[in-house]
Amino acid sequence: MSTLYEKLQHARSEEDVKDIYIKALGLKSYTKGLIDIRTDEIWFEAKEGGKISSYAMFTQLLHYVQDALNKGEIIPPFLAVIDTEKAALMKTADVLPLLKNKSIKWGKSASQYPKEALDEVSAYIGAYFVSFKISSHEQEFIQAVKQAIQTGEIIRAQITPDNLKQVFDKWVAMIGREIIGVNEEDYALLFFADIMHDGTLSTHEHLPAELLHKNNAPVFSLNGKLYELANKEGYRRFWAIYHKPPHSEYRNYLLERRDSLIPLDERSFKGAFYTPLAVVDAAYNKLTEVLGKNWQKNYIVWDMCCGVGNLEVKHSNPRNLYMSTLDQADIDVMRATKTCAAAYRFQYDYLNDDITDDGKIDYSLTNKIPESLRQAIREGKKILVLMNPPYAEVGTGSDSGNKAGVTKNKFSTTAMDSYGKASSELFMQFIVRIAQEMPTATIAIPKR
Incomplete structure (x- = not known):
């Protein structure tokens, strides 16, 4: 049509x-x-x-x-x-x-x-x-x-889960490309800072980026640096069309869907995939069936690819829950949305952090791993690795899931020599480190 x-x-x-x-x-x-x-x-x-x-x-x-x-x-x-x-x-x-x-x-x-x-x-x-x-x-x-x-009124269009990606693409074209000096991979962070602001106050504290005003003009703050607009006409036109902030019932969900705004090849490389709540429910039901009804009490859970944490939102024992992710921005989003607020949430690069030159694991290199998790690993406690891991392999064809540079991480170059072709897959690199680090751990991966 x-x-x-x-x-x-x-x-x-x-x-x-x-x-x-x-x-x-x-x-x-x-x-x-x-x-x-x-x-x-x-x-x-x-x-x-x-x-x-x-x-x-x-x-x-x-x-x-x-x-x-x-x-x-x-x-x-x-x-x-x-x-x-x-x-x-x-x-x-x-x-x-x-x-x-x-x-x-x-x-x-x-x-x-x-x-x-x-x-x-x-x-x-x-x-x-x-x-x-x-x-x-x-x-x-x-x-x-x-x-x-x-x-009888000109009503601006609402930003909803259904049109999030469409609105973001338009925001990039009309506003993002006018922001002086910003990296394209930061557009999503600035977009959320913009839409989650009513012109006076932000709807969330501790978002990775912030919308400010300087001389009555919008400016963005990210990582301690201010970014101004080269041209403000696109900003005015965009916000004449759309209403902000989104309705309160959508806000946290929209922030959790930051993965959908990341280019597909980068999402595969980082494992930045949103897990729908229906899949989360099914995963937790299966875990109860396999591990017993008290598994959340009996197991230490570590998701080292947690993203913004939606795989863990059903967890009822946050004292046993450890959540780490490659991007600090994901941790900031979780703090802003109060996702799994009582859990241990921390930035951690699982394939680069705490890897020695001979492929061993030494937590003192970064001191990022909480002491309570280190102790659980040392004592051989029941550990469940619950994750939605990255999938990419050596190559250049983004359509096929290939990604140049997959083997250019510390763990791959120091600990994967004996694994042949499997060393070219990010997923297998995670599995091998888990096997070395926590040999008795149980691994659970939701089916995509």
């Missing part, structure tokens, strides 16, 4: 553009005339192509609004401009103060506006209209128009 944007690319006239939008918006009662599309709720100015600015189109449309005001006629609560590339929506009430003082010198017709009229209108309306790029935001525009007709 063709999208609105795809249909607009086949428009050959202004009438085509009008008809395509009328159908997409589901307009029932309308007329076409000097005002391109006229309904009781919205007047539309339409153009074929995308070269004329929204400011110019609104200037033409406001000519008709001014004329209606002069004649005492009814005007609609909303105004919209549309073409094959973009659309914009504005509340009529926001522009009435400009029109009521009658300072604008209009041309003989709406299309023959003088430059002075365009300049005056443009200077005034820039902060009031919401602009949509149809190739990426057609659904948001359609939703905004329908809600405006229904509620």
Whole structure:
């Protein structure tokens, strides 16, 4: 089924553009005339192509609004401009103060506006209209128009689990790429800092990144460094479309889904995979079946690939629970969302930390492993390794799960010589270190 944007690319006239939008918006009662599309709720100015600015189109449309005001006629609560590339929506009430003082010198017709009229209108309306790029935001525009007709308000789109990745991609295009000097792998952290902020306060403490304001402009703080925007227009346009922060019931879940915003090859390399709650339930039921109903009391549990901790959210004995992950940002997210707050949570690079030059394990090299976990390992206590591990092997084809550099970690280069081809797989490197470190441990891996 063709999208609105795809249909607009086949428009050959202004009438085509009008008809395509009328159908997409589901307009029932309308007329076409000097005002391109006229309904009781919205007047539309339409153009074929995308070269004329929204400011110019609104200037033409406001000519008709001014004329209606002069004649005492009814005007609609909303105004919209549309073409094959973009659309914009504005509340009529926001522009009435400009029109009521009658300072604008209009041309003989709406299309023959003088430059002075365009300049005056443009200077005034820039902060009031919401602009949509149809190739990426057609659904948001359609939703905004329908809600405006229904509620009398321009309602911004909510950020939900269903549209998280779509919103993130748009955030990167409109905001992320305007942040000066930031690494692309940090976009997700800055995105969450942005969406979890209401303009005054953050919804969570201790997020890895923070949204601040400097001279009334947004700036981002990450790892002790401030990042400013090269251009603020994309930021203004993005947040004119979306509402923030997300509804409270979604916030923690959205933060837990940071994995879905990481490129697939990097997710495979780091093991950054979200485990759905249905899988967690099934895993815990199977563990109870195999290990007995008191397994959470009887076993020390270590997940050395915990990510943001959703595999452990069902655990009822946090004193026996140890959770480590490659990225400190994951630990920060868990602290912010209070995930498994009573467990031992720490950053740890399982294939590089505490590995000696001859492939042995020496916890004193980093002192990251909690003493209570070291003691449990020394004493041979019942240990359950519960993890959703990384899967990647030597190679360069990201589509197949291959990743250059898989064998360039300390454990692989010092302890995997006798394992042949198995040494090229991250998963096996984890298994071999676990076997060396905790030879009596039980390993549980949820099936993907």
